Amino acid sequence: MLDVQGLEYAWIRDRLKSLGAEVVLVDVGVRDEPVVHPDVPREEVARAGGTGPDGMGRGAAAVVRRLFRGGRLHGVLAIGGHVSAAAMRELPVGVPKLMISSSGDVSPYIGGADLTVMYSVVDIAGIDRISSRVLANAAAAIAGMATGYAAGRPAATADGPIVGATLAGVTGPGVSAARELLGILGYEVLVFAGGRSYEAMAAGGLLTAALDATLLELSTELLGGGPAAGRLEAAARNGVPQVVSPGGLDMARFDSSAPDRLAGRRVHTHTSATMVRTTPAESGELGHRVAAALRDAAAPTAVYLPLRGLSTLSAPGGPFHDPAADAALFDAVRDGLAGSLVEIHEVDTDLNDPVFGRAMADHLHTILTGFQARAAAS
Known part of the structure; x- marks a missing residue:
């Protein structure tokens, strides 16, 4: 949500770009104006799924599916939230999905998806000596996973049904x-x-x-x-x-x-x-x-x-x-x-x-x- 954690998302975006990754920033905020300019604005997300948290979840899922089908998405990173998790769960198994969360119980986020959660230790509310290290690790992790995914799926252990x-x-x-x-x-x-x-x-x-x-x-x-x-x-x-x-x-x-x-x-x-x-x-x-x-x-x-x-x-x-x-x-x-x-x-x-x-x-x-x-x- 770029109204609440826009500065943190901008920091992660810049970190990913420094690692050679292309970044598409999607805004699923529903309250104040975004503090950083998104590549996919909240209005586009809302048109795809409706307003409110549930609607934005559906819209975000539609957006990431479209990006994936278009070959523009090889991994997703988000700071914890049900809306982002709902979008991640819509992607096929094997597409890298990484969530940064301060929550103690992340099972509602994961559902049945291959979603990886990185515990943030501190709440993500600004860039400090702890959050900067966690966010940097998250950026490096998703960049590596996305690079590996883009290079091709690993060979299957069997070729049968x-x-x-x-x-x-x-x-x-x-x-x-x-x-x-x-x-x-x-x-x-x-x-x-x-x-x-x-x-x-x-x-x-x-x-x-x-x-x-x-x-x-x-x-x-x-x-x-x-x-x-x-x-x-x-x-x-x-x-x-x-x-x-x-x-x-x-x-x-x-x-x-x-x-x-x-x-x-x-x-x-x-x-x-x-x-x-x-x-x-x-x-x-x-x-x-x-x-x-x-x-x-x-x-x-x-x-x-x-x-x-x-x-x-x-x-x-x-x-x-x-x-x-x-x-x-x-x-x-x-x-x-x-x-x-x-x-x-x-x-x-x-x-x-x-x-x-x-x-x-x-x-x-x-x-x-x-x-x-x-x-x-x-």
């Missing part, structure tokens, strides 16, 4: 078995430990297909542990063929102890996290949510149900083993998907049995083979 797979510690063995088979079949598998990054990749059109076997965010959200970050939405909406399994829906994850309102529930503590077992009623609700999200998927979709457990904790003999709760979830999925084009496959193993992982991978390969053949014929 890209499959996104979701994983947590409690679903690791099953997903690993699926990943191994997919690699043999010629796919490059990107494993996501969090659904937010996975959803961002699916929304960005970067995945050929998805093996979404870990839905822990949905059950955590249901029990009040945090938002689910739009889980199951992007692939279904953007036409990504997928195989989905309800891995992790047998529990909610809390980063510390479970809330007092869940006292008396079955819990399992793992390092710094506490897992709470979902009840039959909660499991049924989760099954309905999964079915509702997948029912109208825009590409071939299959759901795999592991009849003997959804994780390492709910497999037979595990602390969360509860056939009644699992059955409630399975029944809700069946009911919710009845009459739809989504296939349901039931396997008499737990999710982490290698047989289950390989079955998911093999079916995803079958889906993709048919999907690509139909696309080539059309």
Whole structure:
């Protein structure tokens, strides 16, 4: 915002130019007049997205997308703020994105993007002996990253179609078995430990297909542990063929102890996290949510149900083993998907049995083979 931090942005611009970089200065200010002349004025940003912080965020995103498509943008640097972060998140994975922030919690800025945050130590309110060093480092960092990006993308580790797979510690063995088979079949598998990054990749059109076997965010959200970050939405909406399994829906994850309102529930503590077992009623609700999200998927979709457990904790003999709760979830999925084009496959193993992982991978390969053949014929 060039009305509040115009002098600091001008200092960074001059530093970047001294490093040989070309700079496009975009103003997303909404209050006073800018104290430095921008290359893209706020009026142009507002025309692209509307006024107010949300509108300026949309406008800034439109501006950076246009600059990127025109070959004029190889990196973005901003001093912390939701508007700038929203614009950065619109750029493809791999485009350098650097934010300078004095905030202690930057997770709302990052979302699922490959956005790097540099802590400013002091508030960015003038150029002093600390901020000048931080800003200089930021300028050098983005100049180096942009130069590398402009020189060309690094060679891929594989040239096959890209499959996104979701994983947590409690679903690791099953997903690993699926990943191994997919690699043999010629796919490059990107494993996501969090659904937010996975959803961002699916929304960005970067995945050929998805093996979404870990839905822990949905059950955590249901029990009040945090938002689910739009889980199951992007692939279904953007036409990504997928195989989905309800891995992790047998529990909610809390980063510390479970809330007092869940006292008396079955819990399992793992390092710094506490897992709470979902009840039959909660499991049924989760099954309905999964079915509702997948029912109208825009590409071939299959759901795999592991009849003997959804994780390492709910497999037979595990602390969360509860056939009644699992059955409630399975029944809700069946009911919710009845009459739809989504296939349901039931396997008499737990999710982490290698047989289950390989079955998911093999079916995803079958889906993709048919999907690509139909696309080539059309």
